[in-house]
Amino acid sequence: MLVDGIKSRPQYPGLTADAFAKVHVFAADGDGAQAVIDLFERQGRDINGRVIVVYADTAPGAPDYASRLEALPVELVHCMPTVATAITRLVGVLNVARMGTRIYASGTETMIGLTVQLAQELGMDPATVITEHRGSRARRVQCVHCKGMTENVTTNIVTCAHCGLSLLVRDHYSKRRAAFQGVCVDAEVRGEIPEITEIFK
Amino acid sequence: MSGADIPVRVARVETVAERIKRIRFVPVDGRPLPTFSAGAHTVVTMRDGAKTIKNPYSLMGPLGDTTGYEISVLRTNNSHGGSQFVHEKLFEGAFVTISHPSNLFALDLRARKHLLIAGGIGITPIMAMADQLHQIGTPFELHYSTRTPSSGAYVDELKQRYGRKIHHYQTVSARRIDLANLLSQQPLGTHLYVCGPDVMIEDVLRLAREAGWPEQHLHAEHFTSPRGGLPFDVELAKSARTVRVKEDESILQALESAGLEPPYLCRGGACGQCETAVLSCDGNILHYDHYLTDEEKEQGRKIMICVSRIKGQRVTLDL
Numbered sequence: 001m002l003v004d005g006i007k008s009r010p011q012y013p014g015l016t017a018d019a020f021a022k023v024h025v026f027a028a029d030g031d032g033a034q035a036v037i038d039l040f041e042r043q044g045r046d047i048n049g050r051v052i053v054v055y056a057d058t059a060p061g062a063p064d065y066a067s068r069l070e071a072l073p074v075e076l077v078h079c080m081p082t083v084a085t086a087i088t089r090l091v092g093v094l095n096v097a098r099m100g101t102r103i104y105a106s107g108t109e110t111m112i113g114l115t116v117q118l119a120q121e122l123g124m125d126p127a128t129v130i131t132e133h134r135g136s137r138a139r140r141v142q143c144v145h146c147k148g149m150t151e152n153v154t155t156n157i158v159t160c161a162h163c164g165l166s167l168l169v170r171d172h173y174s175k176r177r178a179a180f181q182g183v184c185v186d187a188e189v190r191g192e193i194p195e196i197t198e199i200f201k
Numbered sequence: 202m203s204g205a206d207i208p209v210r211v212a213r214v215e216t217v218a219e220r221i222k223r224i225r226f227v228p229v230d231g232r233p234l235p236t237f238s239a240g241a242h243t244v245v246t247m248r249d250g251a252k253t254i255k256n257p258y259s260l261m262g263p264l265g266d267t268t269g270y271e272i273s274v275l276r277t278n279n280s281h282g283g284s285q286f287v288h289e290k291l292f293e294g295a296f297v298t299i300s301h302p303s304n305l306f307a308l309d310l311r312a313r314k315h316l317l318i319a320g321g322i323g324i325t326p327i328m329a330m331a332d333q334l335h336q337i338g339t340p341f342e343l344h345y346s347t348r349t350p351s352s353g354a355y356v357d358e359l360k361q362r363y364g365r366k367i368h369h370y371q372t373v374s375a376r377r378i379d380l381a382n383l384l385s386q387q388p389l390g391t392h393l394y395v396c397g398p399d400v401m402i403e404d405v406l407r408l409a410r411e412a413g414w415p416e417q418h419l420h421a422e423h424f425t426s427p428r429g430g431l432p433f434d435v436e437l438a439k440s441a442r443t444v445r446v447k448e449d450e451s452i453l454q455a456l457e458s459a460g461l462e463p464p465y466l467c468r469g470g471a472c473g474q475c476e477t478a479v480l481s482c483d484g485n486i487l488h489y490d491h492y493l494t495d496e497e498k499e500q501g502r503k504i505m506i507c508v509s510r511i512k513g514q515r516v517t518l519d520l
């Protein structure tokens with residue numbers, strides 16, 4: 001099927017500190033907090049200047065990430081309840097930022113994708129965002145037919161939350177929309193749907 | 202080098218400042234010239250007696266004008282003579298050919314703002330950039346430094362068109378550009394473009410990196426003119442020929458004089474098009490390009506034949 005080996009599939013090489021940056025802005029959700037904590041342990045001495053963390057506290061029953069982040073040598077931790085509210089806060093932080101600010105994103109593909117998308121809207125080259133994937137592999141899927149977004153998709157095939165079509169979740173990724181593409185899977189014979197399995201855990 | 206060269210006539214030669222001439226080319230056949238984007242250059246082929254001179258020049262704009270192209274040429278003391286020829290022998294009515302424009306210094310139009318920095322004659326591609334940004338309405342600032350007030354070609358023209366977006370500095374006066382400060386004040390999403398003397402380009406890029414700017418946002422027009430040096434022989438492995446490279450010519454020029462047509466684009470050590478494998482060399486390669494990595498230069502298995510030479514008697518190339 002059309003799912004693997006697609007170039008637009010994003011890669012997340014892992015967080016590394018930019019020793020020249022004057023301001024470091026970390027955007028993380030869920031277990032992405034651990035990636036930030038690990039980075040400080042590994043490379044803390046390379047992180048000079050101001051540090052701001054925007055964290056979506058979405059890891060249910062997880063270790064108390066919020067206070068562990070606050071224990072790091074950072075200026076400010078914005079702890080938000082959801083990815084959406086975290087992104088809104090990130091907009092506020094980055095809108096007034098200057099060149100010399102380095103953006104890092106860690107956690108789910110959705111969090112990373114939305115952060116990269118925002119950076120791009122603000123004129124940054126998407127490749128400047130340093131990323132690390134942690135936690136759930138759940139995907140944000142855009143239906144190519146009705147353009148609606150379906151969040152937290154963990155299966156190869158999903159019902160579009162908007163138009164109800166059965167969508168095959170492809171590896172084809174749009175940076176601009178921060179979403180994977182979902183294409184109608186039973187266009188030929190309605191109702192003829194391959195086996196549904198959970199593949200993005 | 203995409204497509205054949207275009208025959209043009211010199212329609213106007215104008216002295217705009219001390220040692221700087223602006224030249225307008227119009228197509229001989231009257232057909233529209235190809236459109237180009239800001240930062241593009243063309244390679245001009247001129248004949249000086251028996252000698253053929255090919256030099257790259259940035260196109261200044263105005264963009265969208267397909268009735269003619271304009272370039273500016275600084276008179277230098279460099280023996281290679283392109284600039285000397287232009288200043289002494291290229292008159293209105295002369296015929297030359299130009300290559301299709303190619304662009305190694307394009308604007309990244311995803312930026313929110315553009316910071317343009319020019320030194321001296323480096324203003325030429327930057328002028329086209331200002332023109333393009335003005336047309337599309339993206340914010341920009343242009344910082345232009347010149348050695349003396351009278352060498353400041355185009356300052357008045359730029360100020361008239363773009364007003365307070367233009368900042369002019371004279372390097373001999375106290376009004377020197379405070380780069381560190383300038384670089385730390387730019388909004389997120391700014392791209393930087395610098396064109397000017399090598400030392401200036403290196404300074405700007407170094408300071409930008411130190412100020413935390415990512416590589417992807419730094420753009421430089423790093424054309425070098427070929428330098429003279431001691432003569433040497435080039436042995437061409439594939440065509441089993443030997444060509445002598447004289448003091449005042451580059452390997453590329455020597456090969457062209459011998460009737461070969463190696464590929465090139467910028468003739469200034471910037472694009473990578475003329476990269477050639479070195480099979481053996483009895484001396485050292487003098488790398489003058491800005492294309493190969495330090496590692497590649499160290500290894501000595503490649504040479505950019507448009508600008509680099511060797512210090513030795515003989516080099517064998519995979520040509």
Ligand code: FES
Pocket residue numbers: 464465466467468469470471472473474475476490492505506507508
């Ligand atoms: S022709 Fe561009 S590097 Fe030689």
